[in-house]
Amino acid sequence: MGTYENKNNLFGFLLILPALAVLGVLYIYPLIRAIYISFLWKGQLGLENYTKAFALYRKDIVYTLGITAATVIIVFAVSMVIASYLRFKNWKFLDYMYRLPLFIPFLIVGHAMRVFLAQHGVMNMIISRLTGIHRLPGLASQWLGLTLAFAWVLSPFAILIILGAFKAIDDSYVEAALNLGSNKFKVIIDVLIPLARPSIMVALVLTFVRTISSLTIPLMVGPSKPTMLPVDMMFRVNYYNDWGVANALGVISYVIVIGLSMYYLRFMVTERGGLKH
Amino acid sequence: MATVVTKGLKKFYGDVHALDDVSLDIEEGTLLAVIGPSGSGKTTLLRSIAGFVKLDAGKIYLDGEDITHVPPEKRNISMFFQNYALWPHMTVYNNIAYGLRLRKYNKNEIAEKIRWVLQLLDIEGLEDRKPSQLSGGQQQRIALARAIVVEPKVLLLDEPLSNLDAKIRLRIRFEIKALQQKLRLTTLYVTHDQEEALSIADKVAIMHNGKILQIGDPQEIYTKPATLFVADFVGTNNVIEKKGYVRDGVKFVNLGKLVLQAPPNVDVNKVNIVFRADEVEIERRNEEIPGYDYRFDGTISGKLYMGFKFRYEVTVDDENKDIKVIVNSDKDFSIGDKIGVFLKKDKVFIF
Numbered sequence: 001m002g003t004y005e006n007k008n009n010l011f012g013f014l015l016i017l018p019a020l021a022v023l024g025v026l027y028i029y030p031l032i033r034a035i036y037i038s039f040l041w042k043g044q045l046g047l048e049n050y051t052k053a054f055a056l057y058r059k060d061i062v063y064t065l066g067i068t069a070a071t072v073i074i075v076f077a078v079s080m081v082i083a084s085y086l087r088f089k090n091w092k093f094l095d096y097m098y099r100l101p102l103f104i105p106f107l108i109v110g111h112a113m114r115v116f117l118a119q120h121g122v123m124n125m126i127i128s129r130l131t132g133i134h135r136l137p138g139l140a141s142q143w144l145g146l147t148l149a150f151a152w153v154l155s156p157f158a159i160l161i162i163l164g165a166f167k168a169i170d171d172s173y174v175e176a177a178l179n180l181g182s183n184k185f186k187v188i189i190d191v192l193i194p195l196a197r198p199s200i201m202v203a204l205v206l207t208f209v210r211t212i213s214s215l216t217i218p219l220m221v222g223p224s225k226p227t228m229l230p231v232d233m234m235f236r237v238n239y240y241n242d243w244g245v246a247n248a249l250g251v252i253s254y255v256i257v258i259g260l261s262m263y264y265l266r267f268m269v270t271e272r273g274g275l276k277h
Numbered sequence: 278m279a280t281v282v283t284k285g286l287k288k289f290y291g292d293v294h295a296l297d298d299v300s301l302d303i304e305e306g307t308l309l310a311v312i313g314p315s316g317s318g319k320t321t322l323l324r325s326i327a328g329f330v331k332l333d334a335g336k337i338y339l340d341g342e343d344i345t346h347v348p349p350e351k352r353n354i355s356m357f358f359q360n361y362a363l364w365p366h367m368t369v370y371n372n373i374a375y376g377l378r379l380r381k382y383n384k385n386e387i388a389e390k391i392r393w394v395l396q397l398l399d400i401e402g403l404e405d406r407k408p409s410q411l412s413g414g415q416q417q418r419i420a421l422a423r424a425i426v427v428e429p430k431v432l433l434l435d436e437p438l439s440n441l442d443a444k445i446r447l448r449i450r451f452e453i454k455a456l457q458q459k460l461r462l463t464t465l466y467v468t469h470d471q472e473e474a475l476s477i478a479d480k481v482a483i484m485h486n487g488k489i490l491q492i493g494d495p496q497e498i499y500t501k502p503a504t505l506f507v508a509d510f511v512g513t514n515n516v517i518e519k520k521g522y523v524r525d526g527v528k529f530v531n532l533g534k535l536v537l538q539a540p541p542n543v544d545v546n547k548v549n550i551v552f553r554a555d556e557v558e559i560e561r562r563n564e565e566i567p568g569y570d571y572r573f574d575g576t577i578s579g580k581l582y583m584g585f586k587f588r589y590e591v592t593v594d595d596e597n598k599d600i601k602v603i604v605n606s607d608k609d610f611s612i613g614d615k616i617g618v619f620l621k622k623d624k625v626f627i628f
């Protein structure tokens with residue numbers, strides 16, 4: 001019995017070994033290297049890179065956090081509305097449309113958003129037609145434009161995850177609430193969202209991580225100052241060949257993401273524990 | 278409490294006729310049981326009355342008012358779901374309180390009503406648990422409590438006992454009946470268990486392929502089944518299909534030496550003789566039992582000990598050697614014994 005289990009464990013370990021190796025080479029090694037380099041200043045270990053990073057990019061760190069938070073909030077709102085709608089109503093057009101950005105590369109999305117949000121771009125044209133207001137600011141080089149671009153690209157992932165979770169919830173839970181006098185809106189709040197909470201958390205964490213680590217979109221949309229950390233990192237390397245500060249900025253992003261992950265994991269543990277016994 | 282009337286309900290899913298012209302009445306304060314095999318449309322009927330099915334045709338009336346197009350949340354008809362559908366993220370208390378909060382009762386009233394219903398169903402002390410921390414029987418009662426605490430006009434029960442152990446099922450059957458009578462709940466009770474339906478109902482409807490085949494009080498359904506399907510579905514039955522014949526314009530069918538007259542509307546090429554395993558008696562071939570109208574002969578070909586009775590398989594002495602019937606009896610015979618099977622006229626149905 002014991003040996004059987006040991007053998008099984010060994011076999012299981014062998015099965016995941018390739019994945020572990022890839023993870024080690026592609027993820028853990030670069031991570032450790034990046035942390036190491038971020039503390040390396042003129043061949044010696046020290047905090048100089050961080051001092052410099054904070055001195056030069058404090059504003060950008062705050063800006064990055066702000067854009068990321070705003071994106072997460074907008075994505076949450078949009079995905080709630082669309083996932084809820086599609087949970088109850090079968091509207092094929094919307095079902096296809098929301099997925100559209102999934103199949104478009106970020107580079108093209110960035111460019112499309114630039115055109116769409118420009119001062120004489122498509123969005124302003126439509127708004128002018130509808131409202132009659134002609135002097136509208138272009139959003140393409142503003143933080144709001146950047147946030148909207150992120151929201152458009154990242155919402156489909158969130159909707160996909162949340163709608164999947166909503167659809168997995170048995171109809172009887174929904175019908176039981178309607179049966180007792182609840183309306184659809186209350187069913188979403190009282191039944192669907194609480195039961196899909198783990199998936200909603202995953203969707204939001206994913207949105208957060210993808211926003212904070214995106215390079216292409218902030219390069220093409222949004223103001224050039226302040227800008228997002230990945231852009232700063234690129235400049236640090238390309239123009240100054242300054243790997244130390246670039247890696248320090250990278251590690252700062254990591255720390256933010258890890259902080260969020262800890263919160264997420266703690267949430268998952270209490271959630272699981274709460275559901276079990 | 279209220280009366281429910283449905284008129285000509287139809288619901289098709291592609292080629293499947295889930296409801297095919299279903300018309301029925303549930304009188305105020307009574308329990309109508311709908312029985313039928315799985316897939317006969319029982320759940321669809323229930324969900325229609327609750328408002329969850331978009332009907333293809335027909336009307337539903339509650340107290341004379343047309344509610345066909347009233348949304349489910351405005352009907353005040355409580356449904357008990359076959360899988361209970363207790364919300365796993367809410368405590369028992371919050372599950373039961375849900376409908377009360379929507380009805381804008383204040384905190385004290387809600388607490389009072391929940392205390393009342395928990396006491397009524399004998400499940401006090403579970404308020405703070407989550408549904409996953411309860412046994413099947415407890416979950417069943419909480420679901421029932423959640424449905425009745427809002428004082429619905431109609432209670433719809435979808436196979437409320439099907440997920441319980443056989444032993445608990447029998448006891449809860451009595452309790453549901455007592456509860457329904459005490460609260461005078463207008464109730465539609467769906468089950469595939471004919472014994473459960475007959476024992477609990479004021480009226481029984483038999484459903485098959487989306488159609489109501491017969492509706493009546495339990496004795497009527499049991500003693501005067503209207504169709505072969507009803508006769509076969511109710512009770513443990515023998516159904517013997519034989520070719521009949523016509524003599525002087527009257528239809529007959531033979532079973533061994535026994536000659537039975539068939540009703541005029543049967544198809545003589547396919548006559549079905551139906552009787553219940555419990556409503557016949559057997560005796561040794563050379564004996565007679567007084568008080569019985571019919572007799573045919575056979576040989577014991579199988580025997581099961583059932584505890585309080587024996588269950589025999591009897592091969593009938595007929596030109597068709599394959600005819601076997603099931604008979605329950607407390608007399609002790611052995612395999613190979615030659616016996617006579619005795620029946621009463623009103624316990625044999627011919628379709």
Ligand SMILES: Nc1ncnc2c1ncn2[C@@H]1O[C@H](COP(=O)(O)OP(=O)(O)O)[C@@H](O)[C@H]1O
Pocket residue numbers: 290293294295313314315316317318319320321322
């Ligand atoms: N939503 C649905 N879509 C397609 N077919 C359905 C649906 N609901 C029920 N049916 C079909 O309708 C018939 C009746 O189903 P149901 O009312 O659940 O029967 P019962 O409760 O008597 O077992 C079945 O053949 C079932 O497959």
Ligand SMILES: [Mg+2]
Pocket residue numbers: 319320
């Ligand atoms: Mg059913």
